């Protein structure tokens with residue numbers, strides 16, 4: 001298991017880069033990562049000032065364990081090149097790029113990061129949010145070692161496919177699954193999209209649970225009220241931890257007796273379940289160590 005796989009990215013909060021109050025507030029929020037946004041949440045006139053603010057936030061060193069990323073404006077926009085250069089020089093943990101559509105675009109983005117002097121720790125977080133990106137998900141994941149995270153852009157996906165936001169997300173499941181498989185096949189972390197209604201805690205909890213069940217590593221969120229339910233949905237519960245310990249213990253006992261398979265609470269346990277149990281315990285310990 002790599003250290004990157006153990007880095008918690010349960011809750012990843014977007015905040016408008018122009019909002020100084022939110023940038024200040026984030027220093028005390030219990031999130032695993034922040035996306036300081038220069039794209040959709042920032043009005044055109046406010047973009048240069050927002051760029052300066054997020055660069056200053058990254059350089060401040062005041063965000064503790066929280067992973068810090070900057071979402072730049074997309075390729076082909078009038079702000080993209082200046083955003084990329086400023087973000088690369090600030091050296092955040094990640095540069096989040098909207099609407100990455102192909103391996104060629106990844107190579108172009110990585111070249112821009114490197115030409116601007118991005119440090120090695122600054123990874124590319126590619127937003128997967130168009131029909132063509134879904135179809136090219138595997139080539140995007142495999143295009144460069146700098147690609148560390150896929151961020152699902154479910155608003156843009158719904159927009160571009162003319163589908164609807166519905167409870168259970170049936171119209172989105174094939175796209176989400178396809179991107180998730182591409183990410184997992186290439187060791188890329190994959191984050192679920194946002195839930196727009198910040199006044200619907202039940203709907204939010206159901207969607208976070210669904211994301212966890214599908215295999216997402218965490219969820220992108222837009223409001224502080226969504227942090228706690230997200231952290232809970234994507235962390236192992238006490239019962240998960242107890243079960244993982246029981247699995248490891250039972251399997252070690254079985255092996256000492258020369259058996260390759262055993263049951264715990266009536267469920268068959270083989271080697272692969274032990275590996276999963278070890279992963280759960282390692283993640284639990286990584287969270288506890290913070």
Ligand SMILES: CC(C)(COP(=O)(O)OP(=O)(O)OC[C@H]1O[C@@H](n2cnc3c(N)ncnc32)[C@H](O)[C@@H]1OP(=O)(O)O)[C@@H](O)C(=O)NCCC(=O)NCCSC(=O)C[C@H](O)C(=O)O
Nearest residue numbers: 014015016022025037040041153154155156194222223224
């Ligand atoms: C959605 C919001 C506009 C709601 O704002 P507001 O009505 O002001 O919320 P509250 O009054 O309930 O706020 C309470 C306090 O919390 C702070 N706050 C709110 N949101 C954030 C945040 N994201 N980060 C940090 N702090 C936040 C407020 O400042 C209040 O603090 P205080 O004054 O001390 O009480 C708003 O939540 C918001 O702007 N959210 C982020 C929107 C955003 O970034 N959108 C872009 C990303 S989503 C996207 O584009 C996904 C993707 O591309 C896709 O295609 O799907």
Ligand SMILES: [Mg+2]
Nearest residue numbers: 129153155156
């Ligand atoms: Mg989007």
